Amino acid sequence: MASADKPINTDVPEKDVFALHFLQSLSNLRRQNAFNSPDDTTNNRVKKIKKAAYVSMARAAGGTNRLWSRALLRRAAKENNKVVIFSRRKKRVTWLRRSNRRDPVDAERLRNLLPGGGAMETSKLMEETAHYIKCLSMQVKVMQCLVDGLSAK
Amino acid sequence: MLEGLVYPESLSLSYADMSVPERLKGMQQHQQIEVLSQSSNDSPELLQILQFHGSNNDELLQSTFSHFQMLESGFGTKYNMDFGPSHEAMDGCISRTSSCQIDPADTMGVMLKNSVESRAISLKNKRKSEVKTREEEKTDKKIKVEAETESNINNKEASSDTSKETSKGDSEIQKLDYIHVRARRGQATDRHSLAERARREKISKKMKYLQDLVPGCNTITGKAGVLDEIINYVQSLKRQVEFLSMKLAVLNPELELAVEDLSVNQFQAYFTNFPVVIASKPSVMVDLPLFPLDQQGSLDLSVINPNQTSIDAVKFINLKTSLIILSSCYLSGK
Numbered sequence: 001m002a003s004a005d006k007p008i009n010t011d012v013p014e015k016d017v018f019a020l021h022f023l024q025s026l027s028n029l030r031r032q033n034a035f036n037s038p039d040d041t042t043n044n045r046v047k048k049i050k051k052a053a054y055v056s057m058a059r060a061a062g063g064t065n066r067l068w069s070r071a072l073l074r075r076a077a078k079e080n081n082k083v084v085i086f087s088r089r090k091k092r093v094t095w096l097r098r099s100n101r102r103d104p105v106d107a108e109r110l111r112n113l114l115p116g117g118g119a120m121e122t123s124k125l126m127e128e129t130a131h132y133i134k135c136l137s138m139q140v141k142v143m144q145c146l147v148d149g150l151s152a153k
Numbered sequence: 154m155l156e157g158l159v160y161p162e163s164l165s166l167s168y169a170d171m172s173v174p175e176r177l178k179g180m181q182q183h184q185q186i187e188v189l190s191q192s193s194n195d196s197p198e199l200l201q202i203l204q205f206h207g208s209n210n211d212e213l214l215q216s217t218f219s220h221f222q223m224l225e226s227g228f229g230t231k232y233n234m235d236f237g238p239s240h241e242a243m244d245g246c247i248s249r250t251s252s253c254q255i256d257p258a259d260t261m262g263v264m265l266k267n268s269v270e271s272r273a274i275s276l277k278n279k280r281k282s283e284v285k286t287r288e289e290e291k292t293d294k295k296i297k298v299e300a301e302t303e304s305n306i307n308n309k310e311a312s313s314d315t316s317k318e319t320s321k322g323d324s325e326i327q328k329l330d331y332i333h334v335r336a337r338r339g340q341a342t343d344r345h346s347l348a349e350r351a352r353r354e355k356i357s358k359k360m361k362y363l364q365d366l367v368p369g370c371n372t373i374t375g376k377a378g379v380l381d382e383i384i385n386y387v388q389s390l391k392r393q394v395e396f397l398s399m400k401l402a403v404l405n406p407e408l409e410l411a412v413e414d415l416s417v418n419q420f421q422a423y424f425t426n427f428p429v430v431i432a433s434k435p436s437v438m439v440d441l442p443l444f445p446l447d448q449q450g451s452l453d454l455s456v457i458n459p460n461q462t463s464i465d466a467v468k469f470i471n472l473k474t475s476l477i478i479l480s481s482c483y484l485s486g487k
Contacts, residue, residue: 008362042402049405050398107380113387123352126359129383130366136390143397150404 008127012061012134018142021060025052051076053139061135068128071116 029052055076062069064086077084107125111117114132117125357376364370364379367386373379 008359010362045402045405046395046399049402050395053394053398109384110380110387113384113391123355123359126356126363129387130359130363133363133366133383133387133390136387136394140390140393140397143394143401147397147400147404151400 008130010127010131010134012131012138015138015142018057018060018135018138019145021056022053022139022142022146025056028052051079053143057135057139061138062131066128066131067120067124068115068117068132075115 026049029048054072058069058072058076062072064070070084070086074084106122110125110129111120114125114129117128120128360376360379363383364373367379367383370379370382373382
């Protein structure tokens with residue numbers, strides 16, 4: 001239907017939420033003693049921080065309502081050999097009906113970029129990309145603030 | 154057999170002042186003959202309906218056509234229609250019309266919807282008009298008798314339709330409301346291409362939204378370029394995250410050393426753009442807007458147990474204060 005669609009909802013929470021989640025994950029990393037420099041190379045540390053950044057972003061902004069955040073969390077959990085359980089979504093029937101109906105080969109590069117993009121319909125892909133972009137920019141802002149604050153000392 | 158098709162002359166005269174229906178009328182008989190020649194073999198009732206319709210509804214047609222003219226102005230192109238006869242549609246029509254009454258005093262809106270568009274679609278006329286929804290299309294070959302009940306029956310039938318329709322039009326059906334989409338010039342109006350077009354429009358709408366989101370996309374026309382820009386933007390954001398995480402990894406050991414110098418005020422100020430209050434003891438949060446849940450005045454950090462950084466504790470407290478707590482715990486290295 002070209003008209004009378006629900007307006008595209010890509011609200012992203014405030015910067016504080018992102019900051020909170022990111023700091024939580026960082027302090028978790030701290031607690032695990034992952035930052036003892038003789039044990040870890042810088043690369044590993046970087047990877048851990050990066051993963052923490054993504055996971056915290058997914059949890060902060062996407063929650064379980066967004067496809068990309070679910071895919072991201074699932075992927076991260078699999079790397080840790082854990083399993084993520086998501087609560088059942090209400091709109092499951094619609095989702096099943098619409099799955100893979102149209103050629104999911106369009107916008108291939110975008111699908112590769114976005115977590116979980118391979119399974120989405122093209123229109124859903126666009127929505128998720130918009131939300132993902134907003135969340136990413138927010139996360140970048142948070143990390144930039146942190147780095148600036150820390151490096152100023 | 155086809156006498157009923159010829160519209161009375163009075164009707165044609167009343168359209169003299171209207172540009173749109175003039176052309177319509179010229180093609181009308183033409184098309185209706187076509188339509189009915191395809192379908193008349195199957196259902197003699199259709200002819201009856203036609204005769205019925207053609208004979209009595211002078212003012213009905215007139216009024217609907219006046220509305221029609223008001224609706225569309227200045228269109229002048231032809232559009233093609235596939236006339237593949239669908240038998241279940243015709244049966245539906247018959248059952249529909251058998252239960253309908255003609256009531257010219259009925260709501261114009263309903264008649265408008267049904268008659269005008271059915272006529273528009275069933276006539277291969279030179280006009281640029283938009284496509285109706287699938288429910289409308291099903292009934293396009295019949296000249297329906299307008300009545301309130303008809304729309305209800307339409308809804309019921311449409312709702313019992315294929316899943317493709319219902320998935321698209323479910324919410325609309327329940328509201329007894331049609332979304333009228335009109336086919337553009339030279340485009341087919343069969344079911345599949347309609348769905349395709351609706352899907353494409355949805356995608357382009359979302360692309361436009363993305364275009365506003367990504368900076369520097371406004372100048373680019375064409376979906377491919379915009380898509381490239383979006384991809385580049387996402388890649389650059391990802392690279393930024395990686396770069397910043399590298400920086401943080403470098404800064405982290407320095408952070409541990411610099412714990413005493415930092416105050417929690419400052420730390421929180423990174424994120425909230427508050428003016429940084431440099432104090433030796435982080436006792437008074439001047440800048441922080443305290444919500445009624447929190448303690449008034451000072452947030453004494455000695456009181457707060459740094460081990461309580463579990464998420465449960467965080468949930469009870471306000472976001473900003475939890476941020477402070479967390480950052481303090483992070484700084485103190487727990």
